[in-house]
Amino acid sequence: MWRKVIIGLIVVGVVWGLTPAEKYAMDSHGSSPLGNVSPPRILQGWNLVESQNFDDGAIPAGWEINDANGDQCTWVVVSEPTDPFTPGCWDGSPFLQYSDDECDTDSDDWIMTAIFSISDGDSTYLVYDFDFEELGSGSPIEYGDVMIGTSDDGVNWNWTVVVSYTEDMGENCDAMVGPVEVTGNYARWAFRYWEETPSNWAWGWYIDNVEVYHYTTEVGIAERTAGAFRSFSVYPNPAAGRTSISFALERDASVRLEVLDVAGRILETLENGYLTAGSYSFEVSENSGIYFVRLTVNGESKIERLVVVK
Secondary structure (H helix, E strand, O other), X not given: OEEEEEEEOOOOOOOOOOOOOOOXXXXXOOOOOOOEOOOOOOOOOOEEEXXXXXXXXXXXXXXXXXXXXXXXXXXXXXXXXXXXXXXXXXXXXXXXXXXXXXXXXXXXXXXXOOOEEOOOOEEEEEEEEEEEEEOOOOOOOEEEEEEEEEEOOOOOOEEEEEEEEEOOOXXXXXXXXXXXXXXXXXXXXXXXXXXXXXXXXXXXXXXXXXXXXXXXXXXXXXXXXXXXXXXXEEEOOOEOOXXXXXXXXXXXXXXXXXXXXXXXXXXXXXXXXXXXXXXXXXXXXXXXXXXXXXXXXXXXXXXXXXXXXX
16 A cells, blocks of 8 residues: 655755765864864755754654663653753753753663665764763763664664763764764664763753764766756665655656565556656555665666565
């Protein structure tokens, strides 16, 4: 079963005049993983995978929490800071928080962003607001790790610490972590708050306005179709139910969208015709298994792997 939803026309704006090779040239602080970045945040050739401001007061769809110590006290979205500390970047709206004062145990708590598809040699970076307060003295006892995870199957993950906060880092609005090169089929970012020695001196970690960016080294369909193609995503992936397949066209094009099994047989043809410029979304619901979603624009194809686990 499938359903098509026309999201709306794309408004083509000004592209920041940098090449993808200038990954770190975001601004004068671009070579630092903790450097501030100036709008626009996105480099030419990069795609915005997701943007979360937590204003709806809930953990975003596709995000996962790992309460590793099992104390039932972990990451939450709150509408105001834990007294008495107020993060400097706070704009008065809800945000993501781990409160060490409320979870004063041997903390080891992860929160992971949604999974997105990658290819070997791709790159990704993260932009977000944070305030990390570890108010103890002497050797650091609380840590905040920003990690990138990669996977071949979307189930088993390899994690790498990109940046680690110790002691009192204070606030940083529009902080950039990365870019980092990745290998595999899937990637996601994670924030991990953990303690070497339990203490009640730390306030915790404030996080808001998270944006994930992705750049692929492959010759993209955008180049091969003379600018007709803008984006292509399959989410959630892996999926436990319905999956949304989305893509955007910067100009009118001939489009064919298909779902194939592992043997390459076409199971469904979701679209086969001439579409006007705009954003499109389709929903599919498949049985457990591995599938391939093939999008063909003006004769050139791009394929995304889809894993369904029910």
